[in-house]
Amino acid sequence: MIALPEINPPLINASGILSYPEVFRALEASGAALGGYVTKSVGPAEGAGNENPVVVCPEDEGQPLLNSLALPTQSPEDWEADLAQTRLESSRLIVSIYGGGPDEFGEIAARMSPFADLIEVNLSCPNRVPGEVALMESIGQRPDLSGEVIGRVRDSTTKPVIAKLSPNSDYLAVAAACMDAGADGLGCGNTLGPGLAIDTVTGKAILAGTTGGISGPALKPVNLRMTYECYALFGCPIIGYGGIGSWEDAVEYTLAGACILGIGTAFLGKTTSEAARLTRRIWEGVQAYLGGAPFPEMVGRAHRDPAPEAARA
Ligand SMILES: Cc1cc2nc3c(=O)[nH]c(=O)nc-3n(C[C@H](O)[C@H](O)[C@H](O)COP(=O)(O)O)c2cc1C
Numbered sequence: 001m002i003a004l005p006e007i008n009p010p011l012i013n014a015s016g017i018l019s020y021p022e023v024f025r026a027l028e029a030s031g032a033a034l035g036g037y038v039t040k041s042v043g044p045a046e047g048a049g050n051e052n053p054v055v056v057c058p059e060d061e062g063q064p065l066l067n068s069l070a071l072p073t074q075s076p077e078d079w080e081a082d083l084a085q086t087r088l089e090s091s092r093l094i095v096s097i098y099g100g101g102p103d104e105f106g107e108i109a110a111r112m113s114p115f116a117d118l119i120e121v122n123l124s125c126p127n128r129v130p131g132e133v134a135l136m137e138s139i140g141q142r143p144d145l146s147g148e149v150i151g152r153v154r155d156s157t158t159k160p161v162i163a164k165l166s167p168n169s170d171y172l173a174v175a176a177a178c179m180d181a182g183a184d185g186l187g188c189g190n191t192l193g194p195g196l197a198i199d200t201v202t203g204k205a206i207l208a209g210t211t212g213g214i215s216g217p218a219l220k221p222v223n224l225r226m227t228y229e230c231y232a233l234f235g236c237p238i239i240g241y242g243g244i245g246s247w248e249d250a251v252e253y254t255l256a257g258a259c260i261l262g263i264g265t266a267f268l269g270k271t272t273s274e275a276a277r278l279t280r281r282i283w284e285g286v287q288a289y290l291g292g293a294p295f296p297e298m299v300g301r302a303h304r305d306p307a308p309e310a311a312r313a
Contacts, residue, residue, distance in 0.1 A: 002160040002184045004237045005092050005117045007035035007260050009283045010295060011250070014241050014264030015041055015096035015120065015164075016069065018275060021086040028089055030276035033283035036092040038262070039079070041122045042112055043097070044104045046075040051208040056197040057268065061245075064218035065265045066197050068209030071098060071125055076111055083115035092117035096164070098125065099149070101139075106152035113157035120239075121153055121183075123174070124166030124190030125213070140190075141169040147177030154182035162239060165189040165230075167222045175230055185237035188226040188258070191215045192242075216265035217243040224256055231257020231300050245278070247285020254286070254295070255302040 013019060015038045018027065024037040049072030056066040074082075079095075086093060095116040099105035109119055123140035139145050150163050163178035164187030165171045175186055191213025197206045205211070220243030227240045240258030244250055245266030253261055263282070267275045290298060 001236070002158075004160050004162075004185060004260075007092055009033045009035045009279075009286075010260045011279055011283060012036040012038055012094065012239070012260060012262050013267065014038065014262040015122065016067075017264040017267050018272075019096075021082050023272070024086065024088060024091070024093075026272045027276055027279075028091060030273045031280065032276035033279040034091060036094050036118070036260070037088065038094040038120060039083075039096050040073050041071055041096040041098045041125070042076060042079045042108055043071060043073055044076065044099055044108060046078070047071050047073050049073075053207055054209065054212075055268075056206050056212065058216065064195070064214045065216045065268065066193075066195055066207060066212035066214055067191070068194070068207040068212035076108060080111060080115070083112070086115070094118040094120050094162075096120045096122050097153075098122040102145075102148045102152040105149045106156040109153040109161075110156040113159055116157075116159050118160050118162060119153060119157055120162045120164050120187055121150060122164050122190070123149065123178075124164050124169075124187075140166045140174060143170070143173045143177035146174045147181040149181075150178045150183050151181040160184040162187050162237075164239075164241075165226065167192045167219070167226055167242075171226055172229060172233060175234060179234055179236065183236075185239065186230050186234065187239045187241060187262075188230055189223050189241060192219050192222055215242065217245070219243050220249060220252075224252055227253055227258050228256040228302065232303060235300070244282075247282045247289065250282050250286050251289050251298070254298045255300070257300040257303070259296065259299045 019040040095112040097108045163183040193214045194211035195214045223242030239260040240253030241262040
């Protein structure tokens, strides 16, 4: 296994949220406590995704979000041009990739590899353009195909490879196939569902894609469990994603086994400086909880030791 680069602080954005290079630079300039930045998933061609509306936003914090973007992204050529000019001061660059099958995943991995400190393989987007097959979902639900994808990506890059799993799958079987095929860690995980929201005025589905992946606080217990189970089974590096919006959420994922924490939905609707402030608040809270102990000691501790006295007081 290739060791993951140090991501310090161990907080990153989640792919699809604040995930373009100019935003990374703005966040760095605002003093965000993010040790790494993840791109929007890069695929084999420019994609428009679904028509609007593509997001159902909660009116109150704490409610789930639904999105049915279906992977809109710029072309790989545009990504290459953008990433070639991306200079991050002290943070790592994580390139998220997707493809229509093992060959395309391998090609995109090879193209993005020179720019990436880490490649995250999106095996898990549940959204579809109506009438089309949900591609990532059909790959990420099949251990054999997921393993083949990771094997091809492994052969196409010398950078560490993370397999980002779907909660809507037999994820332990998928993870086992990915680890066997050479993954260096797991992303736990993508959005749940998909789910549905109906407009009571029109009586119709709100999202143009009809259904959308569920993220935010409603997703947290599901992906926290995925993190816990994957850590117990594989003991590998894990990026925890799903409803992280406070230091308590970050601590829970770390105790379950995540060594990197991804923040997505909690950033939505925030300005760059508000998003940066949120990351600082989360990291300060985690550090206070640690009380001077090194962060790695907390990773997976729910499987080993009781909480320190200070945390129980
Ligand atoms: C608007 C939106 C767009 C997303 N786009 C991507 C994507 O391009 N690739 C990917 O792997 N995950 C994507 N995701 C999933 C997130 O990266 C993350 O795994 C998920 O939202 C759970 O984290 P959260 O609850 O903090 O948002 C997207 C999520 C949202 C809400």
